[in-house]
Amino acid sequence: MIQVENVSKRFPKTQADAVQPTSFTVAAGEFITILGTSGSGKTTLMKMINRLYEPTTGTIYINGQDTRQMDVNVLRRRIGYVIQQHGLFEHWTVAQNIATVCQILKWDKAKIAQRVDETLRLVQLDPDQYRNRHPHQLSGGEQQRVGIARALAADPDILLMDEPFGAVDAVNRATLQDEIQQIQRQTHKTIIFVTHDIDEALKLGDRTMLFRSGVIQQFATQDELFLQPANDFVADFLKVHDQVTQWRYIHAGSLVQTWQAAAHTPTIDPVAADQPLAVVVEHFLKAPATSVTVVDVPHQRCGELTLADLARLAEAPSC
Ligand SMILES: Nc1ncnc2c1ncn2[C@@H]1O[C@H](COP(=O)(O)OP(=O)(O)OP(=O)(O)O)[C@@H](O)[C@H]1O
Ligand SMILES: [Mg+2]
Missing domain, CATH: 3.40.50.300 (P-loop containing nucleotide triphosphate hydrolases)
Structure with a gap:
């Protein structure tokens, strides 16, 4: 140490x-x-x-x-x-x-x-x-x-x-x-x-x-x-306010934890918590859905992310 x-x-x-x-x-x-x-x-x-x-x-x-x-x-x-x-x-x-x-x-x-x-x-x-x-x-x-x-x-x-x-x-x-x-x-x-x-x-x-x-x-x-x-x-x-940068660097699991997003019924395949938000965006683009489930290893649901959550991220005050 x-x-x-x-x-x-x-x-x-x-x-x-x-x-x-x-x-x-x-x-x-x-x-x-x-x-x-x-x-x-x-x-x-x-x-x-x-x-x-x-x-x-x-x-x-x-x-x-x-x-x-x-x-x-x-x-x-x-x-x-x-x-x-x-x-x-x-x-x-x-x-x-x-x-x-x-x-x-x-x-x-x-x-x-x-x-x-x-x-x-x-x-x-x-x-x-x-x-x-x-x-x-x-x-x-x-x-x-x-x-x-x-x-x-x-x-x-x-x-x-x-x-x-x-x-x-x-x-x-x-x-x-x-x-x-x-x-x-x-x-x-x-x-x-x-x-x-x-x-x-x-x-x-x-x-x-x-x-x-x-x-x-x-x-x-x-x-x-x-x-x-x-x-x-x-x-x-x-460049933490830049949306593409956010999608690249913020992990799905952290956003779920930070905002403790409300539960929604999952409609498409889950995303692993250690994936960047870009993967969540990709899921929304591939299959229109209200929310994406984020799961931790091994496959434990830790929350849901919606498109509104991603939009809210762009508006969130920095500090
Ligand atoms: N031997 C020295 N005598 C006087 N000033 C020094 C000395 N070494 C560094 N400095 C000054 O201390 C400051 C910090 O220098 P340092 O080399 O630690 O910066 P750095 O963050 O490593 O920069 P860089 O990214 O360019 O390598 C600078 O203003 C530099 O001019
Ligand atoms: Mg140096």
Whole structure:
């Protein structure tokens, strides 16, 4: 678990805090994403967690331990760090790059070789094909994969990822997103992931934090952000009033729960609670009906949605 308590950062010779006093908690095994405008303090916040920057005020605890009391090298080995420009050493092979932290920890050769192959497989690269290549012999997406493998090699509990897929094309980016999601499910790492891409943030994050001028605007689940945006900035940033956006991002089950829609007689096939509203709209278009039943897994009715409910959503005040 990561607890950030009243943490702020003021760089020397500057007039304002890059990060204003900020508090939040990330549970062990949680995947959180951070969105925000450029210069809003996202990277600064991340770098305070692994002490690349020391906070000006406040305290960060990892599993209850004050990070200031920890040896900084020990702390950084427990936290994998992935950045946009992968940061691989060009004159080292893929295997040597991945082994960096394991070497520092003085693991024996056989254990390191085994771990290099394991992490390469984890990021979907065939060890026999890739371990002896140099970074310039890899595509951008492959370089990012090796960067992730390196961050995972010493099996840290926490991964900090600062726009890791920012320089990767859309197709490879979608694949990498699926892979990091898969890795997180397999390894239960706690992940903090910064991105400029709203789709990416919402797809990957159990919760998403919206940052502006060094201040958290809202830190919530996708449905909470869209159904209860904290302020106009959040509403505008995510376009929560745009109907197609609502249909895409709000899950049918959340809307039923939020409004506790009245019961109607179901007339067409039910929609699963974890489907976006777009699927509900599709149902109405396919077969005219007064309402669509929303069911939870396994097939328990949790409520009804009508076309009027969807229209009401467009009119609902944001905050
Ligand atoms: N070493 C530094 N010295 C002085 N000011 C800094 C330093 N690093 C960052 N800043 C300032 O702190 C603010 C936050 O920067 P930060 O890099 O955290 O933003 P960011 O949200 O990561 O932006 P981006 O999305 O562009 O990466 C900016 O105004 C930046 O100019
Ligand atoms: Mg940044």
